[in-house]
Amino acid sequence: MTAGATAEEKLAELGLTLPEVVPPLAAYVPAVRSGDHVYTSGQLPIVDGKLVTAGKVGAEVDVEDAYELARVCALNALAAVASAAGGLSNIVRIVKVVGFVASAPGFTGQPQVVNGASDLLAAVLGDAGRHARSAVGVAVLPLDAPVEVEVVAEVR
Template identity: 80%
Template sequence: MSTPEERLAGLGLTLPEVVAPLAAYVPAVRTGNYVYTSGQLPMVDGKLGVTGKVGAEVDPELAREQARICALNALAAVASVAGGLSNIVRVVKVVGFVASAPDFTGQPGVVNGASELLGEVLGEAGRHARSAVGVAVLPLDAPVEVELIAEVG
């Protein structure tokens, strides 16, 4: 059986550096056997590559890819306080926020990008409860933001 790190490498991905907070908070907090992440934007190398509302300026498939980046950033935040990806016992809950055009109703499909990445990296431990929420705007005009709760060992 492969480790989460090996599965991540098999996807051609590496765990990024934890994204620096944009305001007065920390990226992740561990309490007991749980880690709560702050909302993670689709930042790559400290930059937001895509901005705008899904269903208007941002195509839903592109937003789905951005949700994968958010999930990868969330995994980095969890790993930073849990001692690595292999210490994740299970992803318990994911909340995805999608900056949506007024008539866009495909939020679950966008957030599937995050959910699918978690499953690919963590296997059964990546299956989780989830909410996909449409919002008017997100920080820095990001199209998507993802936060999660993980049980860790």
Template identity: 75%
Template structure:
């Protein structure tokens, strides 16, 4: 097990298997020194724990936890391409999408769930640029979706 996975275990988390794609794409692609993940939903054992819009059916705190799960799934996608999460030189960018009720404006706080997980698991390597975007709807009526870009050290 990698040091990153050991750190996740210290946080009470286990890296899941890679979530199966919902359409015609792959979970992650490496090009040169970078890995780009596809958007990762907060699937747990292949199912969404909650559905709906943040600020309506889903609370911001629940959505923040779901963003954390999405980031964990993104790390699993990265591992599927590079084999060992200790090879991550740094997380470069996180993009988080939040299915939002019309008056919900707390997208950055929701996506903090992903950012905080990456920081806790990777330390300084987990500090990244980020976008947090409110959207009308996400696949399967998921409340959040997260994608990450990482630089890999060889």
């Protein structure tokens, strides 16, 4: 990727565009700004209003596909952060990522799945995309999604 490129340029180099913010599925908002931070709600792998894939990782969904789904979640989270911060250029850094992985019994590869989100954020934001993180296995997620990602970002 081009050194010194903007986040928008890096997205384009990756063949990606910032999607529209995914509308809430229940009684919440996609992101809230409080001072110099934006907190996103959990973002699912939704593209064009539809869940990309359903199921448990380690059963119906393999690790490689789940990694890609976590990338989609991170892209949706970036859209939510940008909407609350006035654009991608106002993101100072990603502070924390929490990834939830709907896991089949005995599945322990949650960190590899959530790497999809972490790798995308670093690719788009460079060092500002590196963050603290938790990768948590759960029994089930909304809509039977395999992955859900939430982000805390410092913004201008």
